[in-house]
Amino acid sequence: MRSPIRYVLVLLVSCLVGALGIVAPAHGAAPKAGPAPQIVVPPNVTAGVAVFDRQTGQFTEQLNTAMQFRSASLVKLLLVLDFLWNRGPTYDIPAADRTRLDVMLQRSDDAAASHYWSTLGGSAVINRMVPRLGLQNTAPPPSTHPGFWGYVAISAADVVRIYRYILDQAPAQVRDYIMGNLHAAKRCGTDGFDQYMGIPSSFNRPWAIKQGWSGMSSGGCTSATLASLMGAKEPAVAPAVIGPMAVDLTREALHSTGTVGAGDRVIVAALTLNPDGTSYGAAYSRLNQLVRSLNVPGATKPAGTWFGTWGSGVRVRSGTNTGTSIVSELPAGVEVLVDCQVQGQTVNVPPYTNNWWAHLPLYPGYMTNIYVSSPGNQLPGVPTC
Structure with missing residues (x-):
């Protein structure tokens, strides 16, 4: 049997909640957004x-x-x-x-x-x-x-x-x-x-x-x-x-x-x-x-995926072969943004051989995928140009 006193208290609380516009979260509702992302300071920096x-x-x-x-x-x-x-x-x-x-x-x-x-x-x-x-x-x-x-x-x-x-x-x-x-x-x-x-x-x-x-x-x-x-x-x-x-x-x-x-x-x-x-x-x-x-x-x-690189003196070129003009050279070991990849000249850097080239929109230009730190000749998750 419901207690009359408890019933009255519940009713009063319900009315107060409704008057204040307070809505209880539904079961399974998404949590409130947390604080804004913190500044990412890399280790040892x-x-x-x-x-x-x-x-x-x-x-x-x-x-x-x-x-x-x-x-x-x-x-x-x-x-x-x-x-x-x-x-x-x-x-x-x-x-x-x-x-x-x-x-x-x-x-x-x-x-x-x-x-x-x-x-x-x-x-x-x-x-x-x-x-x-x-x-x-x-x-x-x-x-x-x-x-x-x-x-x-x-x-x-x-x-x-x-x-x-x-x-x-x-x-x-x-x-x-x-x-x-x-x-x-x-x-x-x-x-x-x-x-x-x-x-x-x-x-x-x-x-x-x-x-x-x-x-x-x-x-x-x-x-x-x-x-x-x-x-x-x-x-x-x-x-x-x-x-x-x-x-x-x-x-x-x-x-x-x-x-x-x-x-x-x-x-x-x-x-x-x-x-x-x-x-x-x-x-x-x-x-x-x-x-x-x-x-x-x-x-x-800018759109794209960030990848690490290896090697020094890696050249960014205007096209997908080594005969095209040099846009710039990469600082040794720097990350690069890649927005797409395309087949071009086959490049041989023993023990690697690859005919895929990454497009770097920030230069803009192309580099052979050989020097991108990623397994396989094609970069995962990167569309073709």
């Missing part, structure tokens, strides 16, 4: 990440945002801003400087950076730009290495501050000149390194980039057709202390920064350090994995 959506004025990702990294080529953003700072209302750039600045921004040219580091006063550039832009974690290189502009300390948060100044506060001529060059950044740096890691590998255009790398070799883009672009990066030295924090000058640094989306909607700064001895291809792949995991509103990702 130290990362500083900041992703800022200019449309909403909010950060969508933050990790170690104030941590100082050696800037490598990211300091070139400060060099060009310092050069343009007092050029007057017309911001006229002499032809020789325009040529030098263009290659510094588009191909991360070190000779140009050294020129401006010297002529603009070295560390004085940093001492001027820090208060101008309100930077909080940026400092000159250690006193033991005053000429090493790549050893300027910087953080992911400060990188975002730099881009926000360029995009939202700088005079229109300054903004358009710098961002125009960053949108036109080329795959191959003048030192022979492939600089399309991170942002360009993870998102479809439009994007703009300023990348940084230090302490590595075997950077791709080193075929005979690109030999004239070869140069040298600064050597790694023992760690030094800049200000209150120790800045690691030994582990291999690889950074991807810039904007993604129409109207430069989202600013992305991903700074990484890899264990000493890491190859460029491995660091490149790890940075790609990290950046692909980021929440970048409005961004779209």
Whole structure:
């Protein structure tokens, strides 16, 4: 027999639930969506990440945002801003400087950076730009290495501050000149390194980039057709202390920064350090994995499947035979995105023989399947072109 008191209580609770619009989940109903995916930081990688959506004025990702990294080529953003700072209302750039600045921004040219580091006063550039832009974690290189502009300390948060100044506060001529060059950044740096890691590998255009790398070799883009672009990066030295924090000058640094989306909607700064001895291809792949995991509103990702590769000096060609032109060379051991595969010239690399070629949409071009890390001549799950 049902208890009258219990019946009344159940009835009252039912009415209250209905009044509040509370609906009990049906048996077997899907659970509520969990938290957004976390930033994927590969093992043994130290990362500083900041992703800022200019449309909403909010950060969508933050990790170690104030941590100082050696800037490598990211300091070139400060060099060009310092050069343009007092050029007057017309911001006229002499032809020789325009040529030098263009290659510094588009191909991360070190000779140009050294020129401006010297002529603009070295560390004085940093001492001027820090208060101008309100930077909080940026400092000159250690006193033991005053000429090493790549050893300027910087953080992911400060990188975002730099881009926000360029995009939202700088005079229109300054903004358009710098961002125009960053949108036109080329795959191959003048030192022979492939600089399309991170942002360009993870998102479809439009994007703009300023990348940084230090302490590595075997950077791709080193075929005979690109030999004239070869140069040298600064050597790694023992760690030094800049200000209150120790800045690691030994582990291999690889950074991807810039904007993604129409109207430069989202600013992305991903700074990484890899264990000493890491190859460029491995660091490149790890940075790609990290950046692909980021929440970048409005961004779209290129279609295809990621595969590892093996071998060094692997060439990407314009067609499916070894007589076609060389598009680029892969950093040794780097991951590649494949969207389709097609039969072409039979290639023999003992003990392997294969006539299948993978299409790499990010280059774009083709590479023999021999150098793709996958069993069998055809790649599993990849359609034919």
